[in-house]
């Protein structure tokens with residue numbers, strides 16, 4: 001027999017509430033970042049989709065706006081300090097505050113999988129420039145506005161490759177291990193300012209870009225060994241990223257949540 005449902009208490013609702021929150025998502029123009037942008041907007045957040053693919057970012061913002069939600073799309077190379085400053089300034093001018101920064105942009109799907117001895121040093125440097133310096137610059141750019149309000153949420157995207165030691169993109173795996181150390185140390189720097197810094201490590205995920213750059217064989221092998229033995233899709237990551245973006249995670253910082261269907265038991 002159905003029981004009458006009681007309304008959810010205000011406290012419970014507030015804890016997970018993203019309505020009106022301003023969320024900057026780097027790499028928000030395609031792949032998994034595009035799904036974050038859409039899902040955060042659907043949850044009532046005001047989204048800044050920032051991507052080196054400016055057309056992609058603008059298209060994402062247009063789609064979101066066409067559905068009646070709020071978003072802007074910006075072209076930003078996160079490894080360029082001046083461009084990142086403009087990103088933060090534009091977000092603040094448009095929406096007044098920055099509540100959440102999701103450091104999702106990285107060089108991944110564009111990198112060939114190859115033996116580590118064949119990685120050109122220029123490619124190694126570019127991966128570090130985008131995946132680590134870019135994250136550092138984005139945090140530096142938004143921190144003053146978060147500090148001023150004594151509140152903010154930073155979510156850095158790592159990779160389950162770090163727990164597995166996945167080879168063939170050695171520079172990429174190394175950079176994503178750097179994200180974990182960066183997250184831990186920055187959480188101690190920003191904790192006194194009421195800002196949490198956490199990380200999510202996705203398993204191999206069928207983002208549009210990952211699918212385009214991988215063979216079916218490769219993707220099939222990434223499913224083996226998971227407790228939940230199915231392909232991972234971008235939507236599987238949204239819950240963990242949203243949790244780390246809300247009040248519900250305010251006493252949790254410096255942590256990395258692994259979302260890979262239970263392959264690496266981090």
Ligand SMILES: NC(=O)c1ccc[n+]([C@@H]2O[C@H](COP(=O)([O-])OP(=O)(O)OC[C@H]3O[C@@H](n4cnc5c(N)ncnc54)[C@H](O)[C@@H]3O)[C@@H](O)[C@H]2O)c1
Pocket residue numbers: 026027028029030031032033050051052053076077078079103104105106107108109110130134157158159160201202203204205206207208209210
């Ligand atoms: N797809 C996966 O299997 C997987 C697994 C683990 C971790 N991740 C991580 O999740 C995130 C999203 O993954 P994805 O599959 O969408 O990857 P992706 O490589 O397609 O996406 C990265 C995004 O970052 C943008 N970008 C690249 N360089 C940039 C720069 N200099 N400035 C601004 N934007 C830039 C790209 O245009 C793209 O939109 C990445 O951090 C990736 O490393 C993905």
